[in-house]
Amino acid sequence: MKLQISSGDRQYLLDLAAASPEQEVCGLLLGREGRVEELVAACNVARDPARSFEIDPATLLATHRNARGAGRQVIGHWHSHPNGRAEPSARDAARATENGQIWLIIAGGGLSAWAPRSADGRPAQFSPVTIEVV
Ligand SMILES: [Zn+2]
Numbered sequence: 455m456k457l458q459i460s461s462g463d464r465q466y467l468l469d470l471a472a473a474s475p476e477q478e479v480c481g482l483l484l485g486r487e488g489r490v491e492e493l494v495a496a497c498n499v500a501r502d503p504a505r506s507f508e509i510d511p512a513t514l515l516a517t518h519r520n521a522r523g524a525g526r527q528v529i530g531h532w533h534s535h536p537n538g539r540a541e542p543s544a545r546d547a548a549r550a551t552e553n554g555q556i557w558l559i560i561a562g563g564g565l566s567a568w569a570p571r572s573a574d575g576r577p578a579q580f581s582p583v584t585i586e587v588v
Pocket residue numbers: 533534535542543546
């Protein structure tokens with residue numbers, strides 16, 4: 455599995471995460487067929503934004519609605535790990551479901567992408583997704 459992202463979008467995410475060293479930042483990935491065409495930043499409304507994220511539900515709804523109108527899909531979401539760990543956390547695994555959405559994580563000055571697989575209600579396992587900067 456592959457995810458294509460432009461170098462400008464990549465840099466935008468790195469800058470956003472670097473500007474928020476205390477709290478996770480988050481948002482949505484729009485595009486088609488494994489290619490990011492647009493990033494939508496969202497407020498992190500998690501109760502503990504230093505260690506988890508929750509995309510503002512209003513942004514989530516509006517983005518899905520706008521994407522449909524524009525012939526795009528929400529292909530996943532992104533969030534940062536201020537602690538620098540470039541892999542999904544136990545909290546991430548506990549809430550991930552196998553729904554075809556890509557998890558993009560910004561940590562330690564880089565990006566990593568993951569696809570959750572879940573079985574029998576157990577916490578998800580994540581398969582790495584190769585990122586191609588285009
Ligand atoms: Zn996380």
